[in-house]
Amino acid sequence: MHIKVKTTQFDNRRKVIAGIILVSALLLLGRLFILQIADPSYKMSAQSNYLRHITDYPTRGLIYDRNGELLVYNEAHYDLMVIPGQVWEIDTLEFCNLLGIDIDTFESRLLQARRHSRFRASVFERQISKTTFAAFQEKLFRFQGFYVQPRTLRKYSYPIATHTFGYVGEAGPNIISNDPYYRPGDFIGISGLESAYEEILRGQKGIRIRMVDVLNRDIGPFQDGRYDTLAIAGQNLYTTLDHILQTYGEQLMKNKRGSIVAIEPSTGEILALVSSPSFDPGLLVGRQRTRNYRSLQNDPLKPLFNRALQAQYPPGSVFKIVNTLIALQDGIVTPSTSFSCSGIYHTRGISIRCRSHPSPVNAITGIQYSCNTYSSIIFQNTINQSGFNSIQEAFTHWRRHVMSFGIGRPFESDLSHELSGLVVSSDYYDRIYGPSGWRSQTILSLGIGQGELGVTPLQLANMTAAIANRGYYHTPHIVRAIGSPDNQNSDVQGFNHIDIDKEHFETMVKAMHLVVEEGTGNFSRIPGIAMGGKTGTVQNPHGENHSVFVAFAPVDNPQIAISVVVENAGYGSVWAAPIASLMIEKYLTGEVKRSWFEQRVLEASFLTPNP
Amino acid sequence: MxxxxxxxxxxxxxxxxxxxxxxxxxxxxxxxxxxxxxxxxxxxxxxxxxxxxxxxxxxxxxxxxxxxxxxxxxxxxxxxxxxxxxxxxxxxxxxxxxxxxxxxxxxxxxxxxxxxxxxxxxxxxxxxxxxxxxxxxxxxxxxxxxxxxxxxxxxxxxxxxxxxxxxxxxxxxxxxxxxxxxxGGLVLFFGALAITLFVLTLLLNEFIIIGALGLLTMIIAFILRKKVQAVLQLFGLFLIISLYVYAVDHIYENLFEPHHKARIEVLIxxxxxxxxxxxxxxxxxxxxxxxxxxxxxxxxxxxxxxxxxxxxxxxxxxxxxxxxxxxxxxxxxxxxxxxxxxxxxxxxxxxxxxxxxxxxxxxxxxxxxxxxxxxxxxxxxxxxxxxxxxxxxxxxxxxxxxxxxxxxxxxxxxxxxxxx
Structure with a gap:
């Protein structure tokens, strides 16, 4: 046993082995240096691994009418979501019992979700009931891969004022890239009040940072919630709308194309804003929104088009009031200055027809009978009056007066997508006829509210409110208070004075009262209510004339000013005036006594598609 | 005791x-x-x-x-x-x-x-x-x-x-x-070479590797052109290595279990x-x-x-x-x-x-x-x-x-x- 084998020839191999060990250790250390010191990305990954940023969505603000009636609110829905890749050893039977589905349905839905994506959430069951939700909430931790996503959807107490409310939809890529507040899947007001008051209605999202383990189980708040922010609920809007009047207006406008705008003259508060045809605001909520939107978009009657703010019509005869006011103010005529009307007005090759009515006419009877001759003469005399160096100057003077009624520019209060209307400047005629190529007769049609004029129904109503106020108006607006009913929405309360003497307005108010009592609007007189109004019958290239009427009441203490446009319905006195009178009766007395009168309007239909 | x-x-x-x-x-x-x-x-x-x-x-x-x-x-x-x-x-x-x-x-x-x-x-x-x-x-x-x-x-x-x-x-x-x-040390060397080539073959196309090895062989053969014996051995070695590289894919595909393959692919x-x-x-x-x-x-x-x-x-x-x-x-x-x-x-x-x-x-x-x-x-x-x-x-x-x-x-x- 005392034989010792010498292996000296291999002794230097220990150096090779030591070298291998050393090089290996250095390799490990080098790699560790890269991982732990040089490359910061792993630190980020560790954070995103165990921190979950949970967004708390605040409830969207509610919308009320002027009398505190709730119009728009939220309803909570719970969608059961699944991430198929995380579904792990769940008690399928219990799960199915809770949900009230059978195993086959379970399997097929899971398969469907898996086909969509293994790692992204799919909806497993949409809008589960509150009781199911409660039962699930308790046991959710046992159903790996499933979670409940609360969502709120807009609900509407009445199917009215769709255009005014607007709608809420998912924020698109443009919005998301421009505003860091919005993330994919977030909701945003897209039109109407929802859009104009988006930041007030939406409130402020809250973020909670939670720690989760590998199975996505909630471990608790990160750093005891030090970095969490609370969600701030959206604020309520208290609108100026009267929901009864609004509803009534929409009923009256059924099967008609056009609009009604009613304003409280003393405040500029919009009482009703009707655009017809309309649709149920509930159509643009939830899952069916995109499909419904598309079919509304393709509807030839253009229900998405908010005529009250976006339709621009020549005002027609109702504009004669403005022209007469300007002529009175400029001293072109006095209230008693009379002109005779032979049923047709000729001037330098142009003739304008008039209806038969007593002659001669002055400022009051001119309005009462809507005399084209009277209006043409005073308009020409206004443009041709001395004291101006050129027709351009005189026209600009006239135009400034017209625009002081709120015509030709947007009010920019709180109504979205409002159009400005159109009152062209003298440059326009200079371009067409040359600076010395046009005369007062060239633009004569402006005298009777036709030609290069565009006025929106809102502007018509506001103009009427200004007349009812005898010379001023408050900027029309639709939200009177924010947050609480007492918190006045001061942003939109502008006061606008019209540079025409009050006495001239009194003259016109008298004339308008006569229009209803004994003139063109006589048919629509409301027993017991002193109403002022003016008919308009607007020629247009799209077929039958538009029926227009503006009115206010009571004459001595106006509480409502209104404009009604019924497209392609003919004379203003026949359709627009009755609708305005019904609205006023409803608003001032709370009920309509002239039921046959009402019935006639309700049954009328003018829905021939636009050519 | x-x-x-x-x-x-x-x-x-x-x-x-x-x-x-x-x-x-x-x-x-x-x-x-x-x-x-x-x-x-x-x-x-x-x-x-x-x-x-x-x-x-x-x-x-x-x-x-x-x-x-x-x-x-x-x-x-x-x-x-x-x-x-x-x-x-x-x-x-x-x-x-x-x-x-x-x-x-x-x-x-x-x-x-x-x-x-x-x-x-x-x-x-x-x-x-x-x-x-x-x-x-x-x-x-x-x-x-x-x-x-x-x-x-x-x-x-x-x-x-x-x-x-x-x-x-x-x-x-x-x-x-x-x-x-x-x-001997050669075994360790060839063992290391075999592992290296194995990984390289999984990373790159086998013909690229064989081509590169061929080029290397030619250069060394040119340097050693006086020594006929060494050049022959070199070519023999090249042939064996080429066959191995060519076979790696086959070995990998057929002899490795799927989960082993997955682990190797993850690494590479x-x-x-x-x-x-x-x-x-x-x-x-x-x-x-x-x-x-x-x-x-x-x-x-x-x-x-x-x-x-x-x-x-x-x-x-x-x-x-x-x-x-x-x-x-x-x-x-x-x-x-x-x-x-x-x-x-x-x-x-x-x-x-x-x-x-x-x-x-x-x-x-x-x-x-x-x-x-x-x-x-x-x-x-x-x-x-x-x-x-x-x-x-x-x-x-x-x-x-x-x-x-x-x-x-x-x-x-x-x-x-x-x-x-």
């Missing part, structure tokens, strides 16, 4: 110190993984750290027992121990239980025992015994073949258990064969299939990488605490060290292994008997392989092969096996002057 009054007499203190330090570090990190606010007793047997405490105490008793034995026990009974473990390895194939797709375990109560961990020890003893029996200066071919067979036999049995990791550990004993002159291509085969590696790298220089601090690891890294107490315990103790902690750990390995080499080289030296190098090879592969796999240097980090990972079998090996060697070293 002489009575032993002081079993620690002549025992190498640095190794004992390193051993105690490393099992303590191991226990602390296992504790860190399972620690919860609802603090439980450290002996709570429902937790890994509680069980590991039991394993540590039993391992220490085992170590003391080993030191009390006479050295002649190991030299005389080495073959019997080897045979017994061969039988046990066969037995586990029939009577064992399957854990993690590996049929390598006996279950006794709440504890599972893996015979292959101790079979490494038995093999080291047998190998030492075989080399000490040599009587000639240069071992003949038959001797070499039998030496390889001693390693291959248990390795094959472990492979039947589908435990590739442990099989490869037996392969690490090639280092012993190299040290003892059974195989990186960042793929993060929810599947790449998940372990990715989470492991995130854990270690997020530790930074100083780490997140003891018990503050988020990756390991929230179970993002699988098998954190066993194969991936290094993640906890990396996450909670940072680069400083990982460097210290690697330093401890280097210190242990070099100390063991120093001890092995000072042995007078072949038995002790061969046994010493066996355990050096085994510890080194575990160390390299385990840490390497957690940081994406080698494929994920499930073998534990010696003395640190959770697990009784592994700790017992390592303790047996280390203390047996320490005993041999203490008696080195008495032996032979």
């Amino acid at each position: 002489r009575p032993q009054f002081n079993i620690f007499k002549d025992i190498d203190k640095p190794v004992i110190f390193l051993y105690l330090l490393m099992i303590s570090i191991g226990w602390l990190n296992i504790f860190a993984v399972e620690y919860t606010e609802a603090h439980k007793h450290i002996f709570d047997l429902s937790t890994s750290y509680g069980k590991q405490m039991v394993w540590i105490i039993t391992a220490l008793l085992l170590g003391a027992a080993v030191l009390m034995l006479d050295v002649r026990f190991f030299t005389s009974f080495s073959w019997i121990i080897y045979m017994v473990f061969l039988v046990v390895l066969v037995g586990v194939l029939f009577f064992g239980v399957e854990i993690n797709a590996t049929k390598a375990w006996f279950r006794i109560g709440g504890f599972a025992f893996q015979p292959s961990e101790v079979a490494k020890y038995a093999t080291a003893l047998a190998l030492a015994s075989w080399f000490s029996s040599i009587r000639t200066k240069t071992p003949d071919m038959m001797f070499r073949i039998k030496a390889i067979a001693i390693i291959a036999l248990p390795a094959a049995l472990v492979l039947l258990q589908k435990d590739v990791g442990t099989t490869l550990v037996f392969g690490s004993l090639i280092l012993v064969l190299y040290r003892e002159g059974v195989i 291509h990186g960042g793929i299939d993060l929810q599947g085969a790449g998940y372990n590696l990715n989470q492991s790298k995130i854990a270690i990488g997020s530790g930074g220089l100083w780490g997140k601090g003891f018990l503050n690891g988020t990756q390991t605490k929230f179970n993002f890294v699988p098998e954190q107490t066993t194969d991936f315990i290094f993640c906890t060290i990396g996450e909670e103790w940072g680069f400083v902690g990982t460097t210290v750990t690697i330093g401890l292994f280097l210190a242990l390995l070099f100390r063991l080499m120093l001890l092995a080289e000072r042995q007078k008997s072949v038995f002790s030296r061969v046994f010493g190098y066996s355990i050096i090879s085994i510890i080194f392989f575990h160390f390299l592969i385990n840490i390497g796999m957690t940081i994406g240097l080698v494929p994920v092969i499930g073998i534990p980090l010696p003395l640190i990972s959770y697990g009784g079998s592994s700790l017992w096996g390592m303790t047996l090996m280390l203390f047996t060697f320490l005993k041999l070293d203490a008696k080195r002057l008495d032996m032979l």
